[in-house]
Amino acid sequence: MAERMQLCNLSENNFEQCTKCSICTTVCPVAAVTTDYPGPKQAGPDGERYRLKDPAYFDKALKLCLNCKRCEVACPSGVHIADIIQHARMRATEGHRASLRDTMLANTDLLGTMANLVAPVANATLGLSPVKMVMHSMMAIDKHRTFPAYSRQKFTTWFKRHAAQSQDAYSNHVSYFHGCYVNYNFPKLGQDLVKLLNAMGYGVHLLDKEQCCGVALIANGLYKQAKRQARTNIASIRTAVNRDHHMVLTTSSSCTFNMRDEYATMLDIDNSDVRDNITLATRFIYNLVDEGKIKLIFKQDYKRRVAYHTACHMQRMGWQLFSIELLRMIPGLDLIELEQECCGISGTYGFKKENYERSQAIGSALFKSIEQAQVEAVATDCETCKWQIEMSTGLPVENPISILADALDVEATRQANGIK
Amino acid sequence: MRMDTVIMGGGLSGLACGIALAKRGKRVAIVASGQSTLLFNGGSMEMLGYVDGKAVTSPLEAIATLPQSHPYSKIGAERIAALSERVKLLFNDSGVNMTGTANANHWRITPMGVAKPAWLTLNDHLRIDDLNNLPAKRLALMCIRGYFDQPNSMMAMGLRNLGFEVKVIEFTTDDISALRRSPSEMRATNLAKRLVSHSALQRIADQINSLAGDADMVLLPSVFGQSDDSDFQSLQSKVNKPLRLIATLPPAVAGMRIQTQLRHYFRMLGGTYLMGDSAVSGTIEGDQLTSITTAKMNDMPLRADNFVLATGSFVSRGLRADYERIYEPVLDLDVDADADREQWTRFGVLEPQAYMRYGVATDEQFRCRKQGKTINNLYAIGSVLSGHDAVKMGDGTGVSLLTALAVNDLIIAKK
């Protein structure tokens, strides 16, 4: 009886569990740099009390929230602070139309398809100052930003031409959700994953139909479109899981977090049957090594000093250990783990003119610690952190999968895993 | 995943134990759920403040009089003297600059202006070694306009009762005023994040220099230096009088600084700090804990030779209470607590509360028990232990630090 009484008292998002300790405030990267933002406690559980009474209490400043989830990770009382804030934003923007700029930034795949067709032109134009000035003033995309370069050949095109045929020869199989970034901007990461998995004896397959995971759509208030794409993705993932008995691997922490957690909490899409089958490639590979199912052999002469940056959503999932421990298996790699701080880009947030300065201020502590670490490169599981850190520190930033693929002795690994 | 030692809990105790083990070359993972009670710490460590309601002059001497059930008695007064020196080294190595000795308590000032016995205090915070020989006569108590986490008049009254002449001076600067736009966020930690640039500190120094008058020491709320004491040093260099910080209501910058520095040092030693995850269950085989499972890595048990439980007390959820019982939530270990709920609390918040002394039951080597059976590779340290009372005895942080090092030694000595 007593237990049940307590259970029934729990509200959605645990918002009444808040003890007003203000610990969330101490970690919020936005509240730290601007007084325009009321901070997680006020924007979250405190403000929610008012908004429940009257939705008119919605405060526009909530748009400044990065949805980085650091407040949730820190809250000792388990309040889903960022979820409360995101839901409030969602309720308040229902029926509103997103601006052209937000729609354009959010549609990473649409932008990608167009750009791929004309990659050299797109790269040149998106990089040209007059064009940047137009974007800055007419579309409010900050002029300091460099758009990530678009690749001439999409990952999927490369895969069909050069990899698809050979995959059935392996005895184990996985599906790969490559995401927009790998497909349009950086196919090499996808190629690295195929190289790594093949050497371990795993064939790689694409989903029947993949669409952008929608993380940027959610952030920009395009919920309907996000839902449509989420349904398509979950249906394809279901097929891969049920028909092919595949795990579905990703190489982006944000896509992973979005599909595993935000689909259910933000978009109300039931993914519970396949959630455990969606995982980050580093976690998947680490588990195989740990269980003794596969071996990785690295080049003798590999030497590098690298700092690992834990992306916000990676920290929220609590999976950084898999990437870190996997990298630590490379004998020649000197790995420094950085203090867990936000880089400030948060997907498309930092691309917006009104956010540029704030975005850089948020990241400044991280950039400083990277500088102090005296490394040759930075490793991180998130592509937008990559853009931000590359732009702000000048150092190359790589996904752990690429570093592993680079350090791997492919022949020796194939032999160790019994592949001819 | 296999480690040498897995520590559940990333607060003061877990970090101290983790650092000591990592220094000896062990592979250590700390599973830390959210933030710790260090965020309530105003910059001092206390070994033993009170026995039977009386302030302790020499903690090392008073420890010998404690009952056998107290964690210090399990370590032994003699070893504590040696361990206390190692605690100082550990802080020093981590860049936490503290002063004090276990032979004689000094006094720290609480945010309410009360003097309490302390063992170690951050060098940039107010420390009074001898109440009959105050470090200054005239104090300028600088109060930030619009900052509510410092009860100024109580602080001034408390300091006057100790014999200081106190002048309360309100001040502000442009940087500080800007923060008042969002009053709910005008907390010590956010001030500390803002007051870092040379120019922001210079503006504060200018105010102090023009307002402090004939004071021979200037006090400021502890809102400087979230990651080390360099902001304080920079401010001091711009002010022509000695400067000291005084504790504020939480969230406390001092505790946050200590936590940040310890965590950073632990990482530098190659330790793994899993922020925002917590142990949820474990597998016990015979007299050994073989692995634990965490909330976020549910399909990947953490295996280790030894485990340390440093999950804290009720505030940190290392201990839980429901209508029927008091229990340890991860492994349901044996606890020392009254079965009769009537005995848990007493009316009146300031009364000694029995629940403060509750905690997991351990043997002489801090090994935990489940259903009466000792688990040979599971140790408990810090506030989760029974037999001490952080509020009434002023022994909380000391128990955290000293049991952490004692257990480190036990683990290292094991073959």
Ligand code: SF4
């Ligand atoms: S950390 Fe959690 S409990 Fe504390 S104020 Fe924030 S939401 Fe409330």
Ligand code: SF4
């Ligand atoms: S999600 Fe991030 S930006 Fe938003 S309130 Fe929480 S900590 Fe602040």
